[in-house]
Amino acid sequence: MTTVRRLLPEAADADVADLLRELTATRAEAPFRAEAMDFCADFAQRLRREARGLPEAQALAFWLRGAGIRRLAGHFAELGGDGVVLVPRGTALHIPPANVDTIFMYSWLLSTLVGNRNVVRLSDRAGEQALLIVDVLRDLFRAGNHPSVQASTAVVQYGHDRQITDALSAACDLRVVWGGDATITEIRRSPLPPHATELTFPDRFSLAVFRAGSYLALDDARRDRLAQRFYNDAYAFDQLGCSSPRLVVWVGDQATAEYAGADLFDRLAEVTRERDYAVATSTAIAKLAYTRRAAIDWPVGRARSYGSRLTVLPLDRYADVRGEFCGGGVFFQFRVGSLGDLASRIDRRDQTLVQFGFEAAELTGLVRELNGRGIDRVVPVGEALTFHHIWDGHDLLQSFTRRTTIDLTEAHLT
Known part of the structure; x- marks a missing residue:
């Protein structure tokens, strides 16, 4: 039986x-x-x-x-x-x-x-x-x-x-x-x-793209709200959901992108403290091993650690960071000059694109350029994990x- x-x-x-x-x-x-x-x-x-x-x-x-x-x-x-x-x-x-x-x-x-x-x-x-x-x-x-x-x-x-x-x-x-x-x-x-x-x-793999200038145009209160919404995107399911962003792409010049990235992740770190995000011991150990391997395998610049809850791994040049992942608040970060520059880095494994600061025509243009090569969903910050009957x-x-x-x-x- x-x-x-x-x-x-x-x-x-x-x-x-x-x-x-x-x-x-x-x-x-x-x-x-x-x-x-x-x-x-x-x-x-x-x-x-x-x-x-x-x-x-x-x-x-x-x-x-x-x-x-x-x-x-x-x-x-x-x-x-x-x-x-x-x-x-x-x-x-x-x-x-x-x-x-x-x-x-x-x-x-x-x-x-x-x-x-x-x-x-x-x-x-x-x-x-x-x-x-x-x-x-x-x-x-x-x-x-x-x-x-x-x-x-x-x-x-x-x-x-x-x-x-x-x-x-x-x-x-x-x-x-x-x-x-x-x-x-x-x-x-x-x-x-x-x-x-x-x-x-x-x-699947998911990522977020921010227009750096649009982010910096926000006042402090709106930046805080955006960080809270991004927390909802990334930290549910310990960042292991298929639509949880793992790569943050900034669109803009180098100096603006660096300043915007530092500001967002400072605020995100504060949100993880306010929400008392708990990192299991096994996840913390996995994060430590993963970030060490990432520094060897990919062109990772100077990593920024905000304690056990958040680690940022800047990429000096683009690398395919898809695949095995530890979760628990690890983000790769990369910069491009324009949204169109992102298209050549997208492939069929990419599911959700979380975005801030772009017009509908720009996003539609990106999707049409991809022409089915990748990206099934484009959503505003805070909506990455919202389920839809089209998936x-x-x-x-x-x-x-x-x-x-x-x-x-x-x-x-x-």
Whole structure:
């Protein structure tokens, strides 16, 4: 017997074959049905109450507010139209990463809203916020107000067991894998049915670009607010989220860029103290080793350390600093003369560009010059981690559904 730990509605061991039979016997529902939308509202209300002091969970609750779900329903309706009916794919398997506690909920909730049945494999290294979310869901399901959502959901935990992943993959119509390149390669060893589709969200890199002159034109109060918003971008998930900026690029002349960079990071260091950002011992050791290797591997100038919470590594010339990363408040810094000079340094691994001080036409021009070579999101400072149903260039509402076309045009008969 192959078993997993099923976390909902109660924590108990479950036979995989029995779980899949129970789940696939459940009818896929119509997209954006009233019960699913009501469930989102109820869950958001409970999570706001239970997750005080947990910013990522509070952000999830805010995303689920009624106005946000209604906007999602509107976006979904626009995908259909005359002769096009959007229907669920069937059963979706979600494999989220261990380092971002809330991502499994965004993936699962969007899939639930469009009517799919869902299996979520939660890592056995899931953090505090993920486990709190499971507790809130368990209480909500116990109340018995959302039976079809409960029946269409299986949240499970198991180790690196290829046999279990094989069985879950063989039963799904859509597999969604959030994680590193190595994780995706391993999961892909488990075959999908011929009709099934797959969405993968691999290792990504994100950066921030500031116009130095525009930053220095701000008064002290606005610079402080910008530093606080940049803290939100970078320090959630210990700077290990795919959209957490790791490279700060300044646009301007050398002297202006250096002055602006020193000012921003001084203020950011103060924010880390005010927020009492805690650096785990293991992270502090990893940062020490990482910064020493960076000084050997890349053209790093004089590093600036603001204690254990913040380290700035200026690059004397551009270097590809993507790849292994320690997190915990380490920023590479680089200068370019113009926004266009950044284009040649972008590649397909680059996901989010956090920006300050640029006009829409300049940013659109950069994206058009890249022409798909990199950058899936351009957002203002403070919005790097805000989840959107369009992620990594995929419209998840569309990807989680199938399009059925109805053509009543009769062929001309002669």
